[in-house]
Amino acid sequence: MDEAPGASLVNALASTRQGNDTIFGWYARYLAAKEEGHDAVNGTAGILLENDGTLAINQVVDRMLREAPALEFSSYAPLKGLPDFLDLSISLALGQHRDALQSMGFGFVSTASPGGSGALFLAANNLCERGDAILLRDRHWGPYAGFLKGCGLEMATWPLLPETEGDYPYFADEAFEASVEQLAQSQNTVMVWLNDPAHNPTGLTMTAEGRRAALDIMMASASKYPDVGHTLLLDTAYSLYANEPHGWGQTIVDAMEDGTPWPENFLITYALSLSKSHTAYGLRTGALIGIHPDQSVTERLRDIFGTTGRQTWSAAPRILQYTAAQLHGNEESAEEWSQERERLQGLLTERRDMFVNACQEYGVPINPTHDGFFAWLEHDDPESITEACAEHHVYLVPLRGGIRIGLCAMPSDAVERVAKTLATVLS
Numbered sequence: 356m357d358e359a360p361g362a363s364l365v366n367a368l369a370s371t372r373q374g375n376d377t378i379f380g381w382y383a384r385y386l387a388a389k390e391e392g393h394d395a396v397n398g399t400a401g402i403l404l405e406n407d408g409t410l411a412i413n414q415v416v417d418r419m420l421r422e423a424p425a426l427e428f429s430s431y432a433p434l435k436g437l438p439d440f441l442d443l444s445i446s447l448a449l450g451q452h453r454d455a456l457q458s459m460g461f462g463f464v465s466t467a468s469p470g471g472s473g474a475l476f477l478a479a480n481n482l483c484e485r486g487d488a489i490l491l492r493d494r495h496w497g498p499y500a501g502f503l504k505g506c507g508l509e510m511a512t513w514p515l516l517p518e519t520e521g522d523y524p525y526f527a528d529e530a531f532e533a534s535v536e537q538l539a540q541s542q543n544t545v546m547v548w549l550n551d552p553a554h555n556p557t558g559l560t561m562t563a564e565g566r567r568a569a570l571d572i573m574m575a576s577a578s579k580y581p582d583v584g585h586t587l588l589l590d591t592a593y594s595l596y597a598n599e600p601h602g603w604g605q606t607i608v609d610a611m612e613d614g615t616p617w618p619e620n621f622l623i624t625y626a627l628s629l630s631k632s633h634t635a636y637g638l639r640t641g642a643l644i645g646i647h648p649d650q651s652v653t654e655r656l657r658d659i660f661g662t663t664g665r666q667t668w669s670a671a672p673r674i675l676q677y678t679a680a681q682l683h684g685n686e687e688s689a690e691e692w693s694q695e696r697e698r699l700q701g702l703l704t705e706r707r708d709m710f711v712n713a714c715q716e717y718g719v720p721i722n723p724t725h726d727g728f729f730a731w732l733e734h735d736d737p738e739s740i741t742e743a744c745a746e747h748h749v750y751l752v753p754l755r756g757g758i759r760i761g762l763c764a765m766p767s768d769a770v771e772r773v774a775k776t777l778a779t780v781l782s
């Protein structure tokens with residue numbers, strides 16, 4: 356009777372699925388403290404909150420959703436997505452660089468998915484051989500591990516930051532190159548997941564030079580190992596709140612203009628999410644976009660991704676596909692959305708600047724942080740720090756290797772207190 360309840364009812368994979376999500380657990384502790392009347396600070400949630408603690412909602416998205424015809428709520432979307440949304444998704448991923456790539460003859464494939472998570476699933480399920488390891492930075496969004504495991508994949512990591520100051524400030528190029536080489540020698544596929552810009556959980560954004568070095572390393576490896584498929588997946592869940600939202604598009608165009616040959620066995624994909632950029636977390640809308648110079652490759656992928664969606668979740672939800680296409684297809688509403696997006700980015704920038712300055716003042720050794728929802732403090736015993744912070748009613752999230760500081764969730768006037776509390780508990 357020592358076995359877990361229902362042990363004989365579930366398979367081996369299911370038996371590894373356990374535990375409450377750490378982030379939601381700490382969010383619950385914040386709520387409980389608030390309920391008890393404490394002046395508690397919420398640095399836990401991964402959603403953008405206004406300074407009064409309410410959910411930030413891009414009002415033009417909300418308005419246009421409510422104006423949408425009933426049919427757009429009720430009906431299925433086409434299995435691969437609404438064509439206007441698929442077209443929009445490519446522009447959201449590549450920005451102004453789309454035209455340049457298009458004129459170079461690149462093919463694009465986009466498949467609608469339930470959020471960025473669905474896009475990550477499509478990639479994990481199709482672009483890597485079972486048993487192969489996917490290469491991630493050692494600090495990454497926790498659910499990646501579950502996506503990989505569920506698809507029978509392993510995980511390999513390289514360090515988020517270089518150990519010593521190298522050629523690229525926020526890119527451990529030597530470790531990355533060595534990891535890619537090792538995987539290319541031992542596997543049928545090499546896939547890298549890179550959450551950039553505005554990395555969760557640190558807020559790090561790579562530089563143009565770092566991006567180019569990463570791309571060059573992957574393309575060189577694909578050329579060296581022509582029988583090994585190489586995919587670079589860019590997880591851009593937070594990119595539309597970054598200073599340079601389409602930096603990767605620029606990097607790809609630069610590489611092409613420099614005459615870098617694109618190996619046939621190399622693919623770039625974007626996992627696009629509208630959850631944050633359109634403040635529509637619950638509407639589960641995103642897309643997996645693939646870029647390749649050979650359009651017969653992108654056509655084949657269109658079929659594969661569409662069929663995978665069909666066999667997993669059927670079609671992705673329709674309403675935000677429709678509304679986003681309408682919104683961005685009209686100059687006035689697109690501009691309105693853009694202004695609101697800018698205001699929300701301003702909130703994040705204000706909080707980040709205040710936090711970085713306060714950490715400097717109080718001597719809190721936070722990681723480099725540039726864009727997006729979070730900041731990060733490396734620590735060997737993160738629980739001890741978040742527990743000590745909780746005694747001051749500052750609630751942060753302990754993750755493997757450090758503490759995630761949810762700038763997105765805390766009011767600007769609490770930011771200095773968070774830095775001060777960290778300084779106190781660290782000393």
Ligand SMILES: Cc1ncc(COP(=O)(O)O)c(C=O)c1O
Pocket residue numbers: 401469470471472473496550555590592627628629630636640641
């Ligand atoms: C790094 C990262 N990637 C992808 C996602 C996927 O978001 P969604 O499935 O809500 O679009 C998230 C959401 O928190 C994230 O933090």
